[in-house]
Amino acid sequence: MINNIESGPKAPKDPQKKRSGFYIMINKLIEATARFEGKPSQEVYLDEGRFAFDANFVGGVEDENILTALKSCEGVHKLVHSIGVCVKASKDVGNIDFVLHNYGKLDRYKSGTLIKIPCTKDGSEVIITLKDYEWSKDDDVVGKMAFEFEKPELTAEVTVKVYLNDGYEVPEISIDPPVEFGSDKYNSMIKKSLLNIGNNKRLKAAIDKAERGEDVTVAYIGGSITQGAGAKPTNTNCYAYRSYLKFKEMFGKGDGENVHFVKAGVGGTPSELGLIRYDREVLRDGRVTSDIVVVEFAVNDEGDETKGICYESLVLNILSAKNKPAVILLFSVFANDWNLQERLSPVGRLYNLPMVSISDAVVEQFKLTREEGNIITKRQFFYDIYHPTNDGHTIMTDSLAYLFEQTSKNACDEMDIELDIAPAIGNSFLDVHLIDKKDNSCGAVIEQGSFKETDKDLQFVEVDCESQGTPEFPYNWMHAPESGRESFRLKVKSRSLLLVFKDTASIDFGKADIYVDGTYILTADPQAVGWTHCNAVILYQEEISKEHNIEIKMSDDSFDKYFTILGFGYN
Template sequence: MADYNKTNVDESGNGGPAAPKDPVEQRSGFFIMFESIIEATTRPDGKFSQEIYLEGQRLIDKAKFSGGVEDEEILGFLTSCSGFRRLVHSIGVSVKAHDQEVSSLFFAIENWGKTSKYETGTRLRIPCPADGSEMILTLEDYDWSPDDDVPGKFAVEFERAGALATVSIILYLHEGYQVPEFTIEPPVDFGSQAYREMVAKSLLNRGNNKRLKAAIDKAKRGERVTIAYIGGSITQGAGAKPIHTECYAYQSYSNFKHRFGKEGGDAIQLIKAGVGGTPSELGIVRYERDVLRDGTAAPDIVIVEFAVNDEGDETKGNCYESLVLKALAAENEPAVILLFSVFVNDWNLQERLAPVGRHYDLPMVSVKDAVVEQFRLTKAEGNIISKRQFFYDIYHPTNAGHTVMADCLGYLFAETERSAPDLEDIVTDKPPAIGNDFIDTYLLDRSSKVEGIATIDAGSFIDTDADLQMVEMDDHPYGSPQFPNNWMHTAESGSDSFKMTIRCKRLILVFKDSGSSDFGSADIWVDGQHAKIADPHENNWTHCNAVILCNEQVSKEHSVEIKMVSGHEDKRFTILGFSYVP
């Protein structure tokens, strides 16, 4: 075990140096976070915190991934609050604030309740030192609600947004339970030859280099070059702390600027447009707005990263290829790079999506190809970066993982610079590898001029939802709301349907997913036929859901009606927008 100073917390929640009642260093235990960097962000309740969600499979995944736990009996205890208390004697929390002026903060625990998920479970909020000493929270010292169902979340609360700290959280077990002893790994040697060889394996396809070399040459001449990134939460920067400067997108943009830019590279511009939890089906909806900035931006390089998000793409690659072709078709002939990230279980959709890159001979970079093979090795056998070092959680990279991703893109840039130029451009005027039905997709929301496109009667969907998914765009440390020009139904707005008539071939509805019980489901009718029920609790966190309402080869007039499901009239539902192909 790591050797930490101990701090005990009494029943009143007052922390202070003291000897724990039961010396936890003699107990077996496992980390669910170990020396992880966290960042305070603004929450809806006005607090500034880093939240660590535990529900579902998440706590088990953390026990496996961070703690190395494989015992199925022990993992089974983590699925309920009663099992958790049967297994866990105490929780050790160590927080080292990066700002020396931060002397204290709070550690919070929330269990979800059986009667009302977010209201009837136990909530504890406890002062915690910020100097790296370990606070011990002994479970038997507290009264726990009989309505506790499952562990909900931990949180570390700060006084301001943007505060950084390094945190470790360990679960000490009752006597009779044993887990393997934790081993601290040596730091990653980013300058080693072995690391460079690992990164080189990421080059899945050099591709036709005509467009990418043109962008590099522009940068060398001091001309304006814009690099754009579109993808999911990894492109947004999830796992990177701070998110706006440690994410792979900013790191690779910065590397490109310093490698090729003239006089400091001030002419190199960044567009970052990653949105967590969304596939290319939503990416094609957002492209004009978030990447082309409604015609005000013309990226020279576009990096597309949906390899771990597109499982939810209803078109199974059609929207992905359409997005790639939409980017390639711009008048300024940008280079398009396909980037394949990876999850902790070594999974991505590279086999489905890489044929698109090969079809058009595009540059492709596979983080999976770089890291997965060496993940299976011990340090003695040649492991360069472990999964624990690469992944912040089972989905997202740590700062080190984001650095690897940036370096993989950097290797492509370097290889392109020193390669002989391709004289002929890529050919896109040919049958698609998967499909190209969504190239000409346009966004329609409350701000759109619908005259000549659609007629809309908002009915009871007359309010505007301001509690939206927030995304750190470009190099911003703050979040920007996604789809602010929306239509929301509330309990007070009546029961009339939202009705729209539109002429199109294809139509996508984007609606808000939410963890709030205030939201209910809506029935969707298309051309008088019941198409689906839109459930805002499919994922139970605030983000954007895209679903196809019609997909036809011939444009014709379609009617759409959206009405709250019977019994849900007193709930909320938010139509974030639509996209259509004329």
């Protein structure tokens, strides 16, 4: 059961005494995103330890007892007295509601408490006192906060502070001073991002082409950071769009209309899926020729089953195009200073590619005080555990622009990069292509069985400079409870085959068993990850191409559930 409380307590309260508390958001810019269901909103997830992380990361809380208490609703009610919400927005933004949603034990998204209260827009604090509300006994964890707007693309600035019950104390933090963009110290930090300037023949060719007024396309493929997560507005403040604008301003002819932009970032997905997406989402099925491709999977590829082979295969696939595009490897970083630069950079070293490391630029200075040389704090750089703020996206933009600038200054390398060499990690997934309801160029034989519906509740991403989301893998096959029990069958000749299926937290979705040539391979569980996104898994990988028969059928306990096959990748 959801408690959907549309307003705060009716009886006014006496002024609160000053309580100890900590921030989990400070002057954070938010943006309303259109939702498949419900009002446009900015969602802030607090499950999976993120509430505790934000308390430590934003609020400076180091007490382990307090951080542990934030990981369950039971602990939160012992610890938290109230939550203060401040919203600043222009009058024409319309109504904004603050939502606090606890996830349930029985049904993650439906059996926990949901509280909704209206916000003021003048920056005054609205206090939500926990004891004034009725809470479900099924509450498990604080799942998320959300700010609901009347229309998408509207923005506001918010601050959220958690106030503690008597007996709990945390130190007050000081607010960080503004970042001094363009200062000598800032520019020195940006220079550290240039991990490898690489062979410049291809990148200079693209620059020269742009300066001559010929059409040039700058493309980006990666995960949620490339999609624009953390940037507000997502479509125009993300590093991809802003670095494209930098290139256009630096080298475009006249007003730069000859320089074009392609963005294909998809949250939560590794290069294993990027291989399958590249033809459709970057090359647009042959309609686009990319001159520069920025590849950003340094914080997404932990989920790559091949531990780098898919990454190198994708990079080599791009480099092998007839028009000889330039490839730039971009290494972003998480708030815990982690990325996969050590694993993936040997690919760039082998082919002598330009490489830009955001980690090299910012991580060491994170450890310094402002007096010791800090330029930007983690609170300023990161919007959440994973994604940059507008300031963070600015640093990524300026780091790529520095590569562009240095490349344009240097003499052109005489020889092109060498591709016909032994791989750094592996290249066995070269030339992977997509099979779905729309594309089947290999002539695979498909019997859809009971997987005859089309799922429309998909992962949506902002493509290119669009602000509205576009569905991923819309030409899919979905099993529905009323569709029957027949298996989905695919007969295809290939060396490798990857299955892409939909992950979701919905309890209406069940598992499917996968067989290759009659042998059980795996059970695909769409609820294992817990949110709606695209999941790629390898069904087989062999040295030579031969015909295989694939069967996908609902598990014995899941015939009355849904399951969505988004597509396949083969080579």
